Amino acid sequence: MRTLRRIALAAWVSVAWLPVLATPAQAGFADGLAAYDAGDYRGAFAEWRPLAESGDRTAQVAVAGLYLSGQGVRADVVEALRWYHLAAEAGDAVAQLNLGDAYARGIGVPVDPVSAYVWFSLAAAQGRQWPEMRRRELAGSLHKAQMAEAEARLARWRADH
Amino acid sequence: MLSRKRVLLSTTMVPLMVAAGVAVGGAVLSNAVTISPAAAAACNPCNPCAAKKANPCAAACNPCNPCAAKKANPCNPCNPCAAKNPCNPCNPCNPCNPCNPCAAGGGATSKACFVPRLQSAAKANPCAAKKACNPCNPCAAKSACNPCNPCAAKKACNPCNPCAAKSACNPCNPCAAKKACNPCNPCAAKNPCNPCAASACNPCNPCGAAGPVELTDAEAVKVYDCLSKELKAAYAKSDNKIAVSYGSWPRYSKQPYISGTHGNRYVQNYANETGRAYGNFEKAGNMPAGTGLAKDSFSVTPDGKVMVGPLFIMEKMKAGFNADSGDWRYTMIMPDGSVFGTTKGAGDANVEFCIGCHISVAPDADSMMFLPEEYRVSR
Numbered sequence: 001m002r003t004l005r006r007i008a009l010a011a012w013v014s015v016a017w018l019p020v021l022a023t024p025a026q027a028g029f030a031d032g033l034a035a036y037d038a039g040d041y042r043g044a045f046a047e048w049r050p051l052a053e054s055g056d057r058t059a060q061v062a063v064a065g066l067y068l069s070g071q072g073v074r075a076d077v078v079e080a081l082r083w084y085h086l087a088a089e090a091g092d093a094v095a096q097l098n099l100g101d102a103y104a105r106g107i108g109v110p111v112d113p114v115s116a117y118v119w120f121s122l123a124a125a126q127g128r129q130w131p132e133m134r135r136r137e138l139a140g141s142l143h144k145a146q147m148a149e150a151e152a153r154l155a156r157w158r159a160d161h
Numbered sequence: 162m163l164s165r166k167r168v169l170l171s172t173t174m175v176p177l178m179v180a181a182g183v184a185v186g187g188a189v190l191s192n193a194v195t196i197s198p199a200a201a202a203a204c205n206p207c208n209p210c211a212a213k214k215a216n217p218c219a220a221a222c223n224p225c226n227p228c229a230a231k232k233a234n235p236c237n238p239c240n241p242c243a244a245k246n247p248c249n250p251c252n253p254c255n256p257c258n259p260c261n262p263c264a265a266g267g268g269a270t271s272k273a274c275f276v277p278r279l280q281s282a283a284k285a286n287p288c289a290a291k292k293a294c295n296p297c298n299p300c301a302a303k304s305a306c307n308p309c310n311p312c313a314a315k316k317a318c319n320p321c322n323p324c325a326a327k328s329a330c331n332p333c334n335p336c337a338a339k340k341a342c343n344p345c346n347p348c349a350a351k352n353p354c355n356p357c358a359a360s361a362c363n364p365c366n367p368c369g370a371a372g373p374v375e376l377t378d379a380e381a382v383k384v385y386d387c388l389s390k391e392l393k394a395a396y397a398k399s400d401n402k403i404a405v406s407y408g409s410w411p412r413y414s415k416q417p418y419i420s421g422t423h424g425n426r427y428v429q430n431y432a433n434e435t436g437r438a439y440g441n442f443e444k445a446g447n448m449p450a451g452t453g454l455a456k457d458s459f460s461v462t463p464d465g466k467v468m469v470g471p472l473f474i475m476e477k478m479k480a481g482f483n484a485d486s487g488d489w490r491y492t493m494i495m496p497d498g499s500v501f502g503t504t505k506g507a508g509d510a511n512v513e514f515c516i517g518c519h520i521s522v523a524p525d526a527d528s529m530m531f532l533p534e535e536y537r538v539s540r
Binding site for chain 1: 502508
């Protein structure tokens, strides 16, 4: 009985601090979103960028969007894709589908249907319909070798994540 | 006995050391020569991208791929070196260079839709490229005190003046000193005691102060007609049901109009069939559960570029869903398909500001804000 109590106490202690840690980041992100909503893009960038740098993948996607549109910061497609990459590697479906879109349409990168297929597939695997549709469209246009390369990359990605 | 130093400098040791050095150096060089051509290969172990074996982004344009920087095309926007090398034609100092990602516009800027009048005005102005307020202008970005930055020189309250932004609370900044609600006072937004900060939709809140670019009615209609497909395509990335279907709903605005409560963006109002009473505007009363309201939006830059804005959604839920929001569920869909928050859903706290703003309307308006009368379509 005493052991059970100790385990319960340890579990409580280990998670009790989580809200304390989460609150400032959430508040910062919400402030950024309120600023964005109000058209204060600089304010949004100022709130989101530090969070993105600290590894918050939602903020990374938000910062990527600002770099893409050049709102609150100088437009920089490369920087936008870098942030999308970071979030995509961490498993963010929106970042993955936007990377797929960038490769499919050649936004900031040369058109690369294999990479587009890979990112669309990863986002679709999380239950997203839009990338699933794009993945199917692309599948019809890929050569056999391209498809094999895409599948190989996907297999490696899955093994590593 | 010879000292250690003398031994090292002896006629026997020096040639031996030189030979050893040449051998080691040669080995290193030969490795470099072997590695170099292969450096572009995604599977080269020296490539940090490739090192993550299964990395699907081991493409030449992956900015984390050092090979990308060495690509022959210096204008390749994915070449991180491009922006830095002053001799590189892609250097952002040349705002007219199409390789300059700034000059070319971001990926979220519409390529098909623009405002010709504003673009012509920008082109006609020989200083347009040097516009201090243009975020693409490296002068503006670099130094507020740069004499080529007219913003800095002229107006302390000009939002383009980074000096003003940096020291809002500096007593030398007349903006900060004078008015809490002055849009050039960035302190206003953050000070919780400031009445401006209390309401996100308060017009004196500097958050809403980004000055809109005024379009004529005809220009606004033309832009919307051109951009409509792009808007829907952007929001569809979210997989949100309303984002996918709102385009087929009845529209209650004649044309895009500037909404001060949505960041001074141009918006249009849509309501689904259940929410058809929306067309009665102030007389609509309480909306039934199942009502869906949507506002798509776009913004225009002073030089005529057009950008997709967020989609603002309100859904009336069953009674008891959330008393604080009047049973409305708020969702904001970003132009890249991100949904950062939904009332009573993931990221709930992120959209609390929507409730705070909408709840401030008259009690019989059921949290709805209506558009200016001249833009209304009655059904």
